[in-house]
Amino acid sequence: MxxxxxxxxxxxxxxxxxxxxxLAVDAIxxxxxxxxxxxxxxxPVIFTGNHANQFIDSVVMLSTCRRTISYxxxxxxxxxxxxxxxxxAMGAVPVNRAQDSARKGTGTIILESMSGAESKYRVxxxxxxxxxxxxxxxxxxxxxxxxxxxxxxxVSDTVVEVDASAVPKFECPTSSVISFEIMERIDQKxxxxxxxxxxxxxxxxxxxxxGGSHDRTDLLPLKAGVALIxxxxxxxxxxxxxxxxxxxxxxxxxxxxxxxxxxFGKPIYADPTKLxxxxxxxxxxxxxxxxxxxRIADSMRSVIVSAPDYQTLKIIHTAxxxxxxxxxxxxxxxxxxxxxxxxxxxxxxxxxxxxxxxxLALQQRIQDYQKELDELGIRDYQVSSLLEEKxxxxxxxxxxxxxxxxxxxxxxxxLLVSALPALFLNxxxxxxxxxxxxxxxEKALAASKVKIKGMDVMLSEKVVLCIALVPSLWVFxxxxxxxxxxxxxxxxxLAFWSLPLFSYxxxxxxxxxxxxxxxxxxxxxxxxPSTRCRLLSLPDLRQRLQTDLREFVKDxxxxxxxxxxxxxxxxxxxxMSLRREKEKAM
Numbered sequence: 001m002x003x004x005x006x007x008x009x010x011x012x013x014x015x016x017x018x019x020x021x022x023l024a025v026d027a028i029x030x031x032x033x034x035x036x037x038x039x040x041x042x043x044p045v046i047f048t049g050n051h052a053n054q055f056i057d058s059v060v061m062l063s064t065c066r067r068t069i070s071y072x073x074x075x076x077x078x079x080x081x082x083x084x085x086x087x088x089a090m091g092a093v094p095v096n097r098a099q100d101s102a103r104k105g106t107g108t109i110i111l112e113s114m115s116g117a118e119s120k121y122r123v124x125x126x127x128x129x130x131x132x133x134x135x136x137x138x139x140x141x142x143x144x145x146x147x148x149x150x151x152x153x154x155v156s157d158t159v160v161e162v163d164a165s166a167v168p169k170f171e172c173p174t175s176s177v178i179s180f181e182i183m184e185r186i187d188q189k190x191x192x193x194x195x196x197x198x199x200x201x202x203x204x205x206x207x208x209x210x211g212g213s214h215d216r217t218d219l220l221p222l223k224a225g226v227a228l229i230x231x232x233x234x235x236x237x238x239x240x241x242x243x244x245x246x247x248x249x250x251x252x253x254x255x256x257x258x259x260x261x262x263x264f265g266k267p268i269y270a271d272p273t274k275l276x277x278x279x280x281x282x283x284x285x286x287x288x289x290x291x292x293x294x295r296i297a298d299s300m301r302s303v304i305v306s307a308p309d310y311q312t313l314k315i316i317h318t319a320x321x322x323x324x325x326x327x328x329x330x331x332x333x334x335x336x337x338x339x340x341x342x343x344x345x346x347x348x349x350x351x352x353x354x355x356x357x358x359x360l361a362l363q364q365r366i367q368d369y370q371k372e373l374d375e376l377g378i379r380d381y382q383v384s385s386l387l388e389e390k391x392x393x394x395x396x397x398x399x400x401x402x403x404x405x406x407x408x409x410x411x412x413x414x415l416l417v418s419a420l421p422a423l424f425l426n427x428x429x430x431x432x433x434x435x436x437x438x439x440x441x442e443k444a445l446a447a448s449k450v451k452i453k454g455m456d457v458m459l460s461e462k463v464v465l466c467i468a469l470v471p472s473l474w475v476f477x478x479x480x481x482x483x484x485x486x487x488x489x490x491x492x493x494l495a496f497w498s499l500p501l502f503s504y505x506x507x508x509x510x511x512x513x514x515x516x517x518x519x520x521x522x523x524x525x526x527x528x529p530s531t532r533c534r535l536l537s538l539p540d541l542r543q544r545l546q547t548d549l550r551e552f553v554k555d556x557x558x559x560x561x562x563x564x565x566x567x568x569x570x571x572x573x574x575x576m577s578l579r580r581e582k583e584k585a586m
Contacts, residue, residue, distance in 0.1 A: 032330035098183035242267035247303025302571030421506030
């Protein structure tokens with residue numbers, strides 16, 4: 001499919017309008033930025049980010065890095081009208097991805113190791129048609145895996161040889177009969193020329209080296225493109241381009257008005273002493289690229305909070321809030337969350353996957369505490385107000401009860417003020433966008449090998465649809481005013497151009513009303529005896545849990561090394577040493 005034709009002048013107008021709408025929608029409520037001092041003020045830069053929120057990731061990164069970024073974007077996404085227009089406006093470079101044109105191969109295969117040939121495997125097929133269906137340098141991707149192995153030789157219709165040297169830590173699924181897909185080789189020469197030209201001119205490039213968005217709690221294996229770009233820039237133009245890792249840490253990132261902490265890490269560089277090996281090509285080039293990819297992965301893990309699964313990640317954030325209740329900056333929150341995450345992994349490592357019973361019991365208590373909060377519909381920060389309520393005197397109780405009707409009235413007033421614009425301007429689009437996003441999520445999940453629930457596409461699809469539907473709804477109301485009222489054109493024009501303001505006011509006032517409603521929720525549910533007892537027990541439960549957690553950390557801390565003893569950690573160096581420890585243990 002060819003990209004849609006675009007007239008440059010008309011397109012510029014469309015893109016500007018879309019960007020204004022995107023800002024008006026204000027999909028992200030709060031953006032916290034950490035580590036901007038690590039961003040070079042001028043000269044070429046490669047930004048590498050984890051890909052947790054599809055198209056939203058590029059907008060968030062662009063709006064926080066204080067540099068103009070040209071992204072590498074999948075041709076499949078570039079062909080979409082709204083997404084492609086925004087990508088064009090940002091100077092994005094479209095890339096054809098092999099996985100986007102993958103086709104199912106005939107028959108099934110078994111993978112066999114080849115003696116005396118490291119990273120070389122023989123693929124033996126049953127009912128396969130390798131001679132007609134694939135060519136040398138194509139890739140075979142096994143069902144259930146996101147990686148592809150390069151075909152080096154086609155022996156017959158049922159036997160081919162593949163090379164896994166470009167796939168770090170590849171584990172051969174021997175003796176398993178599996179189906180497979182064929183990914184045709186794509187020549188990316190033009191893409192690399194455009195990228196290298198931008199870098200040579202002092203520009204910046206944004207890459208999501210995992211190759212596609214996903215909703216996992218750790219990085220996927222990185223693609224080799226970023227390593228090839230870094231060394232090609234060094235070979236062609238003599239540039240040592242800084243590679244800046246960007247951590248996009250979302251909270252409720254699949255919903256409107258979520259939060260994100262964007263962390264920029266210290267830049268790393270391709271090793272100039274390995275340039276000669278890169279130029280040689282072959283296995284030497286692959287080895288050099290794999291080495292820099294490992295360092296890039298280490299640097300990217302240094303700016304995110306990674307965990308084995310979502311449930312563990314939720315426990316980590318709850319433990320962080322319990323451990324230190326006082327106000328913390330965004331950097332302190334990131335640092336402490338990472339210490340808990342990496343401490344959990346190290347605890348599993350030193351206990352050989354069998355953590356002490358004390359920790360398992362404490363982990364279960366943390367889960368139970370969070371489950372109780374979820375069932376009551378309150379947040380951890382609200383528990384402290386319950387403690388204050390418990391210690392109130394008779395006069396304090398009387399004063400609080402006198403204030404309660406006014407707080408309820410204030411909340412109702414805010415919700416009423418927001419009701420009109422929300423009902424007519426936001427609600428119709430919001431409902432349609434939700435169902436559209438669910439449909440797109442199911443489609444993306446069915447086509448993906450790496451997504452878990454497909455939540456990474458939800459917000460992007462909502463925003464893309466809103467960019468199309470919101471102005472359409474405004475035009476609809478404008479036509480109603482024009483056709484069915486006696487208002488003159490200036491009045492209709494004023495009403496039409498006021499619709500964005502009313503829409504935004506509806507968002508802000510609804511949000512304020514919902515915040516007040518959440519703050520009132522403990523008071524309202526406390527009016528019922530059954531839930532009041534549960535509410536009043538939470539402060540003591542939290543206090544005991546906090547004390548036991550701190551005692552456990554104090555006891556186990558020294559065995560965790562620098563995670564516990566060092567006040568400031570170089571997280572990139574820590575991730576590198578952790579990776580090397582794992583390699584030695586294997």
